[in-house]
Amino acid sequence: MFDHVTIRVTDRPASERFFEKVLTPLGLYTTYKTRSVSMWDDFALTQVEEDEDITRELHVAFASPSTEQVDGFWQAGVDAGYRDNGPPGPRPRYREDYYGAFLIDPDGNNIEAVHHGALRRSPDGIIDHVWIRVADLPAAAAFYRMVAGIAGFDVLRDDAERVSFGRRASGGSFSLVPGRATENLHMAFPGDDAAVLGFYEEATRAGHRGNGEPGERPQYHLGYFAAYVLDPDGNNVEVVNHNRP
Numbered sequence: 001m002f003d004h005v006t007i008r009v010t011d012r013p014a015s016e017r018f019f020e021k022v023l024t025p026l027g028l029y030t031t032y033k034t035r036s037v038s039m040w041d042d043f044a045l046t047q048v049e050e051d052e053d054i055t056r057e058l059h060v061a062f063a064s065p066s067t068e069q070v071d072g073f074w075q076a077g078v079d080a081g082y083r084d085n086g087p088p089g090p091r092p093r094y095r096e097d098y099y100g101a102f103l104i105d106p107d108g109n110n111i112e113a114v115h116h117g118a119l120r121r122s123p124d125g126i127i128d129h130v131w132i133r134v135a136d137l138p139a140a141a142a143f144y145r146m147v148a149g150i151a152g153f154d155v156l157r158d159d160a161e162r163v164s165f166g167r168r169a170s171g172g173s174f175s176l177v178p179g180r181a182t183e184n185l186h187m188a189f190p191g192d193d194a195a196v197l198g199f200y201e202e203a204t205r206a207g208h209r210g211n212g213e214p215g216e217r218p219q220y221h222l223g224y225f226a227a228y229v230l231d232p233d234g235n236n237v238e239v240v241n242h243n244r245p
Helices: 012-026 067-079 137-151 193-205
Strands: 004-009 038-040 043-047 058-063 083-090 099-104 110-115 127-134 154-158 163-166 173-178 185-190 210-216 225-230 236-241
Touching: 004 012, 004 058, 012 038, 012 043, 012 058, 012 067, 012 110, 067 083, 067 099, 067 110, 127 137, 137 154, 137 163, 137 173, 137 185, 137 193, 137 236, 193 210, 193 225, 193 236
Parallel strands: 004 043, 058 110, 127 173, 185 236
Antiparallel strands: 004 185, 038 043, 058 127, 083 099, 099 110, 154 163, 163 173, 210 225, 225 236
């Protein structure tokens, strides 16, 4: 579903401590770290720059191998003084076997650990789902339907309350819900060269603002070919091919 999801944070060491503390009980550890970014598989955080702002109004759920580890995620966070946003327990309104717990990260985002029968886990990634709030649901849904058609994921739900996208075969999803818009989020989706080129061309032709033309980005690694467009709420959306010859 996701190639990677990146958030901007006010205080990188503080956010690193939070995620290290709560993700460790899930068996998730830092996989990559540089002067600019810290990563846990397909989830990353970076220090906000002076001319930027932090990621707000975001919900990210991490896949847990068991309900006991969901409990451990929540207990580790509460014991460390982080704010509870929902204790461990069943949430059958989402699905019959859904078991989750919720904490607030240092910048106020809603972070969840979840266990259910259709988890997305490595090698596909550690993020089970992402929810983003949008100012105009029809406009945001139209943008992401376009991205879905090019990047090859499915529309899972489409109504006045929520529009959800994902890959039925491999699990993982993200949802759009009306509200105060999520800000300063970066989501990248995998694709081949044709998807990278088509995404940028179709999105900019539809009037969305380009944020990086299709091209190679060797500063990330050789063969990294990507394009970037801002969604209707200004979030940075990428389609990337990591394996360009």
